[in-house]
Amino acid sequence: MxxxxxxxxxxxxxxxxxxxxxxxTQKELASMSGVWQETISKIENGSGGTKLETVFDLIAALELEITVTERSKGTPDGLEDIF
Amino acid sequence: MxxxxxxxxxxxxxxxxxxxxxxxTQKELASMSGVWQETISKIENGSGGTKLETVFDLIAALELEITVTERSKGTPDGLEDIF
DNA sequence: ACAATTTATGATCCAGGGGTCATATGCGGT
DNA sequence: ACCGCATATGACCCCTGGATCATAAATTGT
Structure with a gap:
C-alpha cells in the first residue's frame, strides 16, 4: 500500500x-516507538503541527518508509490511496 | 530521483x-513557499524538530511529493539516493 | 447490558520551532 | 582582492507540540 x-x-x-x-493498539505502538499514546491519537486524527522526528519514530516502529520524489506528472496509476 | x-x-x-x-535560491523558495529563508537554511542543514506543515509547504513549492509505503523488504534496487 | 480495553479529551508544564530583523560568513564572478 | 548575492548565525518573542497524568468517551467481547 x-x-x-x-x-x-x-x-x-x-x-x-x-x-x-x-x-x-495505540498503547502498544506508543511503547514501541517512544511516542505517547495521546500524541498518537492526535496524529492519527490529523491534528497538525506534528514534529518530523515524532513522525519518523512512528514510521520506523511501523516498519514503513518515507520517500520524496518528483511529483508524478501524468495520470497517477490509480493504485495509490490518496486521501 | x-x-x-x-x-x-x-x-x-x-x-x-x-x-x-x-x-x-533559498530566498526565492522562501517567497514561493511562505517559509522563511532562515528556516529553509536550517532545514536544509538537517536541524531537527521541524514541523510537518513547514515541510509540506516546501515540498509543494518544489513540486515534490511524499509517499509512505511499507518498508521495502529485499535488496533495494540500488537506484535510490539514500543519505 | 456490562465489563474491560482502547481511544480521545483536557489541563499543565516546558522546550524548542518558526517568524522577524540584523548581521556575519561564504562564494561566484571579474 | 573586491563586490554582490547567497547562505548561515544569533537574538528575541510568541506559540504550540509533546510529555505527563487524569479521566471521559467509544469500542469490543461475551
Whole structure:
C-alpha cells in the first residue's frame, strides 16, 4: 500500500492504517516507538503541527518508509490511496 | 530521483537538491513557499524538530511529493539516493 | 447490558520551532 | 582582492507540540 501524503490528515490515515494492519493498539505502538499514546491519537486524527522526528519514530516502529520524489506528472496509476 | 527519508538530515538533502535542480535560491523558495529563508537554511542543514506543515509547504513549492509505503523488504534496487 | 480495553479529551508544564530583523560568513564572478 | 548575492548565525518573542497524568468517551467481547 502506498500513501501519497500531502497533509497531516493524510499522514494520520496512513499511520492508523498501518497500525491496524499490524494489529497494534495505540498503547502498544506508543511503547514501541517512544511516542505517547495521546500524541498518537492526535496524529492519527490529523491534528497538525506534528514534529518530523515524532513522525519518523512512528514510521520506523511501523516498519514503513518515507520517500520524496518528483511529483508524478501524468495520470497517477490509480493504485495509490490518496486521501 | 527518489529520496528515502529517515532523518531530518535526509530531508534537508532532498530539499536542497530539489531546490538546486530548479535553480532557486533559498530566498526565492522562501517567497514561493511562505517559509522563511532562515528556516529553509536550517532545514536544509538537517536541524531537527521541524514541523510537518513547514515541510509540506516546501515540498509543494518544489513540486515534490511524499509517499509512505511499507518498508521495502529485499535488496533495494540500488537506484535510490539514500543519505 | 456490562465489563474491560482502547481511544480521545483536557489541563499543565516546558522546550524548542518558526517568524522577524540584523548581521556575519561564504562564494561566484571579474 | 573586491563586490554582490547567497547562505548561515544569533537574538528575541510568541506559540504550540509533546510529555505527563487524569479521566471521559467509544469500542469490543461475551
Amino acid at each position: 502506498k500513501h501519497l501524503v500531502r497533509t497531516s490528515k493524510n499522514l494520520g490515515h496512513a499511520i492508523r492504517q498501518a497500525r491496524k494492519a499490524k494489529n497494534l | 527518489k529520496h528515502l527519508v529517515r532523518t531530518s538530515k535526509n530531508l534537508g538533502h532532498a530539499i536542497r537538491q530539489a531546490r538546486k535542480a530548479k535553480n532557486l
